[in-house]
Amino acid sequence: MTDSGQMRRSRWRRIVVKLSGEALMGELSHGLDAPTVTRIAADLTNAAALGVEVAVVVGGGNFFRGIAGADKGIERARADSIGMLATVMNALALEYAIEKQGQTARTLSAVPMPSLCEAYSRQAALHHLGKGRIAVLAGGTGNPFFTTDTGAALRGAELSCDLIMKATQVDGVYSADPKLDPTATRYEKLTHDEAIAKNLAVMDTAAFALARENRIPIIVFSIRQPGAISAALEGKGKATFVSP
Numbered sequence: 580m581t582d583s584g585q586m587r588r589s590r591w592r593r594i595v596v597k598l599s600g601e602a603l604m605g606e607l608s609h610g611l612d613a614p615t616v617t618r619i620a621a622d623l624t625n626a627a628a629l630g631v632e633v634a635v636v637v638g639g640g641n642f643f644r645g646i647a648g649a650d651k652g653i654e655r656a657r658a659d660s661i662g663m664l665a666t667v668m669n670a671l672a673l674e675y676a677i678e679k680q681g682q683t684a685r686t687l688s689a690v691p692m693p694s695l696c697e698a699y700s701r702q703a704a705l706h707h708l709g710k711g712r713i714a715v716l717a718g719g720t721g722n723p724f725f726t727t728d729t730g731a732a733l734r735g736a737e738l739s740c741d742l743i744m745k746a747t748q749v750d751g752v753y754s755a756d757p758k759l760d761p762t763a764t765r766y767e768k769l770t771h772d773e774a775i776a777k778n779l780a781v782m783d784t785a786a787f788a789l790a791r792e793n794r795i796p797i798i799v800f801s802i803r804q805p806g807a808i809s810a811a812l813e814g815k816g817k818a819t820f821v822s823p
Contacts (some may be wrong), residue, residue: 590741591631591741591742591812592631592632592741593631593632593633593634593708593738593739593740593741594626594631594632594633594634594740594741594742594743594744594812595634595635595636595716595731595734595735595738595740595742595743595744596623596626596633596634596635596636596731596744596746596808597636597638597727597728597731597743597744597745597746597782598619598635598636598637598638598673598746598802599638599640599727599746599747600637600638600639600640600641600642600665600666600669601638601640601641601748602615602619602746602747602748602802603615603616603619603637603641603669603672603673604641607641609641609642610641610642611641611669611672616672616673616676617676617679618805619673619676619802620673620676620677620679620680621680621805622802622805622806622807622808622809623635623673623677623682623713623808624677624680624681624682624713625806625808625809626808626809626812627682627711627713628682629809629812631812632708632709632711633708633713633714634704634708634713634714634715634716634734634735634738634740635670635673635713635714635715635716636716636719636727636730636731636734637666637669637670637673637715637716637717637727638666638669638727639662639663639664639665639666639668639669639727640662640665641665641669642665642668642669643658643661643662643664643665644662645658645659645660645661645662645663645723646658648661648662655723655724656723656724657723658723659719659723659724659725660690660723662719663689663690663717663718663719663721664690666717666718666719666727667686667688667690667692667695667696667717667718669717670686670688670696670715670716670717671686671695671696671717673686673715674686674696674715677713677715682712682713683710683711683712683713684712684713684714684715685697685707685712685713685714685715686715686716686717687699687700687703687704687707687714687715687716687717688716688717688718689716689717689718689719689720689721689730690717690718690721696717699716699717699718699721701737701738704716704734704738705738708738716730716734720733725785726783726785726786728745728782728783728785728786729783729785729786729789731743731745731786732782732785732786732787732789732790732793732795733789735789735790735793735795736789736790736792736793736795740795741795741796742795742796742797742798743790743795743796743797743798744797744798744800744808744811744812745781745782745797745798745799745800746800746801746802746807746808747781747799747800747801747802748801748802748803749801750765750800750801750816750817750818751765751766751767751799751800751801751817751818751819752765752766752769752774752779752781752799752819752821753765753766753779754766754777754779756780765817765819766819767819767820768819768820768821768822769819769820769821769822770821770822770823771787771788771790771791771797771821771822771823772791774787774821775787775788775791781799781819782797782799787821790821790823791823794823795823796820796821796822796823797820797821798811798818798819798820798821799818799819799821800816800817800818800819801817801818
């Protein structure tokens, strides 16, 4: 590693990575794909090895999505509660995979379930981050009607993170869904105001607004390749940088 590379990497002191549940299922239709979970755990471990304090907010869409449940006749608040439970399953699996890499990690859930993991509090998360542990944050915000994107922005703000990293299945923010519109163009840089005004769907408006209010930049990148998190931290590869 070059000295200049180390300087680029050390720009970020503390980050929160938003990881969707779908990212953990690989090419499966649902559930957890073990090689994919191992790859992402290794990537998170490599990021922590750069001296960056790493928190991870995990979604639950590979098991259950609250909005989808509501569409099928389950009351939205109840459906979101089921979705929050799904995030805990993913967090526990990711915690174990990270520790198999030799990196300590702790799962903290916004929905208290002390027989399974530690309850989330700002003080507990900061303690673990300060000890060099990866904090795997489950349960979203602990409330229905809020997405895990909003949960990531909220945790980023209250943990004084320097950066929110939104891991997706595409390599940045596009003018339209590139899977549906081949003419969609990718943005290299945006501001929070532009992302909100253009109604870009990579994160919900509440998440963008929270990040804007707390002046936290966002990097949107693809998690599909090994080393994606470290590469995005270094400014390598394709990604979209969303600035305050």
